[in-house]
Amino acid sequence: MTSIVTGASAGSALSGRRRRLAERKSLVPLLLFLPPAVLLFTVFVALPMVDAATFSFFKWNGYGPITDFVGFKNYEDVLTHRNFGTAVRNSLIAVAVSLAIQLPLAMWCAIALSERGVSINVMRTIFFLPFMLAEVAAGLIWKFVYDGNYGLLPAIGGAIGVEMPFVLGDRTWVIPAIMLVITWKYFGFHMMIYIAGLQSIPGEVIEAARLDGVKKWQIVRHIQIPMVRSALVISVFFSITGALQLFDLIIPLSNGGPSHSSHTIVTFLYQFGILRMNLGFGGAVSVLLFIACVVVALAYRRILFRVEHN
Amino acid sequence: MKRIALAATLSLAALLPAQAQTVVRHLHITSIPAEVELMNSIAADFMAQNPDIVVELPFLENEAFKAKLTTLLQSADAPDVFHTWGGGVFYEQAKAGFLRPVEDVLSEEAKEAVGSAGISAFTAEDGHLYGVARDVAEVVLWYNKDLFEQAGVDPASMETWDGFLAGVQAFKDAGITPIALGAKDKWPAHFWWSKLVVRLAGQDGFQAAARGEGDGFAGEDFVKAGDYFLELAAMEPWQQGYLAAGYGDASGLFGDGKAAMHLMGDWDYGAMKDNSANKEGIPDESLGILPFPTIEGGKGDPTDTLGGLGGVLFSKNASDAAVRWVEFFNNQENQAKYAKDAYYIPISKGAADVMTNPFKVQIARNIGNAHWHALFFDQALGPNVGGVVNDVSAELAGNSISAEEAAELIKEAVDDSL
Numbered sequence: 112m113t114s115i116v117t118g119a120s121a122g123s124a125l126s127g128r129r130r131r132l133a134e135r136k137s138l139v140p141l142l143l144f145l146p147p148a149v150l151l152f153t154v155f156v157a158l159p160m161v162d163a164a165t166f167s168f169f170k171w172n173g174y175g176p177i178t179d180f181v182g183f184k185n186y187e188d189v190l191t192h193r194n195f196g197t198a199v200r201n202s203l204i205a206v207a208v209s210l211a212i213q214l215p216l217a218m219w220c221a222i223a224l225s226e227r228g229v230s231i232n233v234m235r236t237i238f239f240l241p242f243m244l245a246e247v248a249a250g251l252i253w254k255f256v257y258d259g260n261y262g263l264l265p266a267i268g269g270a271i272g273v274e275m276p277f278v279l280g281d282r283t284w285v286i287p288a289i290m291l292v293i294t295w296k297y298f299g300f301h302m303m304i305y306i307a308g309l310q311s312i313p314g315e316v317i318e319a320a321r322l323d324g325v326k327k328w329q330i331v332r333h334i335q336i337p338m339v340r341s342a343l344v345i346s347v348f349f350s351i352t353g354a355l356q357l358f359d360l361i362i363p364l365s366n367g368g369p370s371h372s373s374h375t376i377v378t379f380l381y382q383f384g385i386l387r388m389n390l391g392f393g394g395a396v397s398v399l400l401f402i403a404c405v406v407v408a409l410a411y412r413r414i415l416f417r418v419e420h421n
Numbered sequence: 422m423k424r425i426a427l428a429a430t431l432s433l434a435a436l437l438p439a440q441a442q443t444v445v446r447h448l449h450i451t452s453i454p455a456e457v458e459l460m461n462s463i464a465a466d467f468m469a470q471n472p473d474i475v476v477e478l479p480f481l482e483n484e485a486f487k488a489k490l491t492t493l494l495q496s497a498d499a500p501d502v503f504h505t506w507g508g509g510v511f512y513e514q515a516k517a518g519f520l521r522p523v524e525d526v527l528s529e530e531a532k533e534a535v536g537s538a539g540i541s542a543f544t545a546e547d548g549h550l551y552g553v554a555r556d557v558a559e560v561v562l563w564y565n566k567d568l569f570e571q572a573g574v575d576p577a578s579m580e581t582w583d584g585f586l587a588g589v590q591a592f593k594d595a596g597i598t599p600i601a602l603g604a605k606d607k608w609p610a611h612f613w614w615s616k617l618v619v620r621l622a623g624q625d626g627f628q629a630a631a632r633g634e635g636d637g638f639a640g641e642d643f644v645k646a647g648d649y650f651l652e653l654a655a656m657e658p659w660q661q662g663y664l665a666a667g668y669g670d671a672s673g674l675f676g677d678g679k680a681a682m683h684l685m686g687d688w689d690y691g692a693m694k695d696n697s698a699n700k701e702g703i704p705d706e707s708l709g710i711l712p713f714p715t716i717e718g719g720k721g722d723p724t725d726t727l728g729g730l731g732g733v734l735f736s737k738n739a740s741d742a743a744v745r746w747v748e749f750f751n752n753q754e755n756q757a758k759y760a761k762d763a764y765y766i767p768i769s770k771g772a773a774d775v776m777t778n779p780f781k782v783q784i785a786r787n788i789g790n791a792h793w794h795a796l797f798f799d800q801a802l803g804p805n806v807g808g809v810v811n812d813v814s815a816e817l818a819g820n821s822i823s824a825e826e827a828a829e830l831i832k833e834a835v836d837d838s839l
Contacts, residue, residue, distance in 0.1 A: 172805075173491040174517030193830075259662035280605070280665025282821075368605055369664035370816050386488055387808045388513075 160401070166394030173390050185395035194371040195396075198379035201286060205354035205375065208290045209297070214343075214350060217298045221305030222331055235306070239299040246296070250363030253292045254279065257364075279365045285373045289364055296360065297353065301346045308339030344415060351407055355400065376400050443742040446477045447733070447750075448493075448500035450486050453695055456764045463758070467749045474742045484606075487804075494519045494736055501739040502747055505552060506731050507542050508796050509803025514734065515545035521735040522549035523744055531748045534769045535732075538794075542730045552734035553747050555756075556765040557794070558686045559728035559784045560612050562711040563693070565703055568681040572597050576711055582649065585714040589658045592681050599658040601680035603671035604818050607811035608799055612684050613653070614814040615727050615798045616713045617646035623721035624793040630832075631802060633839050639825075639832035642720065647824025649716070650817040664819055669696050676702035682711070686728060687784045691764055710780055722792035729797050730768070802835075809834040 167186065170179040189195055220238060224231050241249060256263045259277030268275035278284040312335060320330050336343070358377040361367060367374040367382055374382065376396065384393015447464075451457050457480070464476040479500065481489060486504065493499055494514065505511055514520055531553065532540060539554030569576055572595035578584040592599035603609040618627060622642035630638045660666070660680055669692075675683040676697030683689060694702035715723055733747055749755065756772035759765060763778040766785045773785050788794055799807030813827040 172513060174495075174513050174519065257665075259665065277662030277665050280662045365665070366605060368607075368815070370819060370821055371812070383808075386804070388491060388804045 163394045163397045166390050167398050168394075169391045171390045172388040174388075181391065185391045186399070188392055189395045189399065192383070194374060194379060194383075197372060198374040198376050201373060202355055202357065202375045204286060204290065205293060205357050206351055208294065209350035209354045210347065212290075213294045213298045214301055214346060216294065217301035217346070218305055218336070220298070221302045221309055222335060224302070225306050225309035235303075238302055241296045242300040242303075244296070246359030247363050249292065249296050250360045253288075254364055257288055280369050282369055282372045285365050285369065289361065289373060292360060292364065293354075293357070297350070301350065304342045304346045305339055308342030309335060312338045348408075348411060351411070352404055355404055355407070376403075442473055442475050443740050444475045444477060445502065445740065445743045445746045446479060446500040447743075447746065448479050448481060448486070448503040450481060450483050450504050452480070452482065453691055453764065455762070456691075456759075459758055459762070459764075463750055463755050464746075466755075467746060470749075471742075471745065474746065476746055499736045499738060501736055501743040502733050503736065504731070505734045506729055506797060506800040507552075508800035509807065510800065511543070511552070511734065512545055513803065515547065515549070515551055519737055520545075520551040521737045521739045522551060523553075523735050523739075524550040526741055526744045527553065528748055531751065534751065534753065536768065536770065538730065539732070539768050542796075543732060543734070552732050553751055554730055554732040554768045555751060556731050556759075557728065557768050557785070557788050558688060558731065558765060559726050559788055559794075560616065560684060560686050560797075561784060561787075562713055563675065563683045563685060563689060564709045564711050565675070565678055565681050566707045566709050567678065568592070568597055569709075571595065572681070574681075576709060579711055580714055582714045582716045586653065586656065589653070589656055593656065593658070598660045598674075598680040599656075599682060600660075601671040601675040601683045602659040602663045602818060603666045603668040604659070604663045604815045605665055605670075606667045607815040608797075609668050609671060609685065610818040611799055611811045611814035612727070613650055614646060614810065614817060615795070616684065617649050617716075618643060618798070619725050619727050619793075619795055620713065620716045620719040620721045621646050621649070623719070624725065624795070626720055627795065627798075631835065633835050637832040637835055639828045643828045643831070644824050647813075647817055647827045650814075651820060651824055654818050654820040659818065664815070672696040673698065678703060678707075684713075687781060688765060690778070690780055705779070708780070710783060724787075724791050725793045725795065726787050726791040727795045727797070728788065729800070730794070731765075732768075803838065805838050806831065806834045 166177065168180060168182060169177045170181045170184070171177050224235050224238075244252075255261070257278045259265055259275070259280070264278065265275045276284055278288040316334060316338075317330055320334055325333075355375075356377055357375045358381070361373060361375055361378045362381075365373045367378045371379075371382070377400070380393050380396040380400070384390060384396055449460065451460060457478075460478060464478060468474060468476055490503065494503075499519075527550070532550075535554040540550060542554055543552035544550050564576065566576075572592050574588045574591045579588045589599040622630070622640075626640070626642050629635065630640060630643065660671070660674055663671070666674070671680075671683065672685065672689055672692050673696035674680050675685075675689075676693035677699075683693070685693075690708075694700060696702075735743060735747075751769050753769050753771045756767035756769040757775045760767050760773050760776045760781070763776065763781050766776070766781055766788070767773055773781075776782050776785065795801070799811050801807070802810060809831055813822060813830055816822040817824070817827055
């Protein structure tokens, strides 16, 4: 998609003959490279989205043709479902934890580890490792850590003489426990984005500031953070949309339980839409989630735009 | 030229047998390694006798199987033969036209072997037969004799509900976990609700409610079932962390001798060993089966059983070879091998006679004598209502829902699906 836009706008700046030449030149790669991408995008992204939106107006259990039109009933059912509120709340908690705990932690680590050196590289790799782990594997590892009978957590609790609850079976503790795993899993990714940003800051700038007697935290606040702004913009966006789409970690950890208290919007969709074979209901949840993501994306751009202009 | 032609003929001849082979894909959910081996060896025997048929045995884990089957059946990758628990899901599959009727292909011998119960279980509303029954299962109250002795509880005293609660209390007092429960998977919790419903509402009451008649599942007997469940839950009879424990965890806990009772299907005899820490579980002499406590004034017949009547279904692309394979797999001789090793209780006539395992023999007798063999409720009611039943059962076990609300939620789900 982008190649069309850039091709056209670049062309408009050129004179007539050169423009034709440029168009002919850009047409070949266009015809060569665009169709596969568009085809894949259509088949695997656009069409399923249209499908899901269609399902959401029907009562359908996944078998046979779709015939039973029910209007907005699925949406009504979703919004009045006794567990939907919890799922939305948990997704919002995930967003909040990502923004308020994970990103500052990532930034702190990035600043501490942005220099070069062997030991620093080792530390960086260690922090980045959780991100490279498959979500399901990470979920299973933490399930063992939290296991109330044989897990690491109760062992630690036993050593210091505190009786630990079965966190994943406890309605109070399950969400904090999952949030801890999320932070552990993803902060390394954001840290790497920041490190890349920090390393592109010319060394002279910081050196000059240091020579002027600027304090360490002032360098961080007034030079380093402002100069990795573009990295921040990306990482905030990733962590919001990522938190909204949280799924693979939850399934092995708690499977949404106990009593559906740890569902996110997506595990809610899977549980009540797919597993219960209520695909219309699931379609309605996915449309609502899609709208939420689009709103977030647009709002985010808007806010950034405004900040840029001030 | 001649030589080339010869070579071509030869290579064609080499290819031909491969092309003439019919592939039968049988999707199963068997996870115990020795049982899988048995299945493989039966398939090998079959292929030796039928060189033109190749039997493939793809596997999916229980929960994954349930989640994936709907899509799988509508894809080019659909298996020819697949496991089923019958009930609501089977009726949906038949109604949608994903199954192949086999009443004309299946041999009389194979039909006779499964008996009238086996035939009616796999006959859909349209009158066609779509599958072959393989096994019967019953949910029973397994108990550990050593722990009963240790706590001084007489198993005979547990036969009424009040006696049962007194026994649970005695275990609590002795510091022994009375009951193992895998509430994370929810369906183990729904056995408790189901057994209470079987006792309190009985066959007529349950079937009327499933049809949405009268107050349906919000009726008096069902609210009462919730109340009894809550009465038990209030005593905190389950192991610590039961809400985070899956079926395998609970089964292992019972197998390790850390809980006195486990309300579970007869398959737990093997699974309890497999899930235990030493892979041996509770020895036969320490293991026992209790009847589910009877409840005074309950409308159910005391002989009623709860369990399964499982088997395999044929998808619409299944070939005649697939039917041949299932006939072979399900014949008395092969099913007797399953009976002998006590993996399940085969329905195939005569196969269960070789059973020496006393528990399986007793369970087979229970089912044979039952006035009503209720199909697992979460299967019988279909995925949607069944899912709600499982949900509220787990919540009842956790004492986090009222009996009225639980009953109302199930009724709503039934109304929604009618």
